Amino acid sequence: MVITGDCPHCGIQKVAFVARYQFEVSSSKSEVHMLATCNACRKGAIFHLGLYEHTSGADLVKATGSQEKLRITVEQQWPDYQSKTPAAVPANITNFYEQGVRALKAGHWDAAGAMFRKTLDVSTKVIDPDHRDETLFKRIHLLVNNGQLTAAMGDWSHEIRLDGNDAVHGEEPETEVDAKSLRRFAEAFLTYSFTLPAMVKANRGKRTPANESVVTAAA
Incomplete structure (x- = not known):
């Protein structure tokens, strides 16, 4: 699957991340953590994903399509993208x-x-x-x-x-x-x-x- 996010490494916003490895969030059946790599710089980030039509047992790494198509939400990302611009700039x-x-x-x-x-x-x-x-x-x-x-x-x-x-x-x-x-x-x-x-x-x-x-x- 492909996840859309803002890369904290190269700074490209709304870039595609390719899912690489999935692991469970404690005992939750409705959410997983996913290690994914940026399509631009190839560096990794971890995404906390919320599941709607899947369970944590599904192999989402092999799923085809984007998280929107698969009805999966991005709840959190580590490291998160941080703007490089000083505060209060138009x-x-x-x-x-x-x-x-x-x-x-x-x-x-x-x-x-x-x-x-x-x-x-x-x-x-x-x-x-x-x-x-x-x-x-x-x-x-x-x-x-x-x-x-x-x-x-x-x-x-x-x-x-x-x-x-x-x-x-x-x-x-x-x-x-x-x-x-x-x-x-x-x-x-x-x-x-x-x-x-x-x-x-x-x-x-x-x-x-x-x-x-x-x-x-x-x-």
């Missing part, structure tokens, strides 16, 4: 960043560099939509000038912009070192631009008006 930017992460894991350095640059490009448009029609170079300068990026972050942004351009337009292939450096910057940029502001907002939301008054009075 969904479209998360998609671009994780495409870069998957390309990086697959050894596709040029594709990874291009996607990390796109992550930066779209992020700056979300942060400063009034200047979305400007070049990425101009947008970065504007974000630094209006205080939304530090000077150091601005300088680092230009590094990923230039390296990303090389990945798309350069004649020499992107290197593993460059692609990994782009990923580290993209992660830092997303954390600084989205995760930290969200954390501050959430923390401020915990304060009651009374607490705010005490803080103000103490100041």
Whole structure:
């Protein structure tokens, strides 16, 4: 049988896992554990499966079809897929960043560099939509000038912009070192631009008006 899941190793979502070995969940007749391997990277995961039209004695490894066709549900997976994107990042930017992460894991350095640059490009448009029609170079300068990026972050942004351009337009292939450096910057940029502001907002939301008054009075 084939199980659809998100691979915790290569990061591909909704990928097919091929069932390899089945074992029972204690004395339950309506659920089993299944060791399966990702069709993309060949690495394994264990799935806790709920059974509807089968019993735990059925040999599901030899069954033909997907878990949906066989009326089997995935209750849990180990290890579970964990998003590689920092928290509070918009969904479209998360998609671009994780495409870069998957390309990086697959050894596709040029594709990874291009996607990390796109992550930066779209992020700056979300942060400063009034200047979305400007070049990425101009947008970065504007974000630094209006205080939304530090000077150091601005300088680092230009590094990923230039390296990303090389990945798309350069004649020499992107290197593993460059692609990994782009990923580290993209992660830092997303954390600084989205995760930290969200954390501050959430923390401020915990304060009651009374607490705010005490803080103000103490100041």
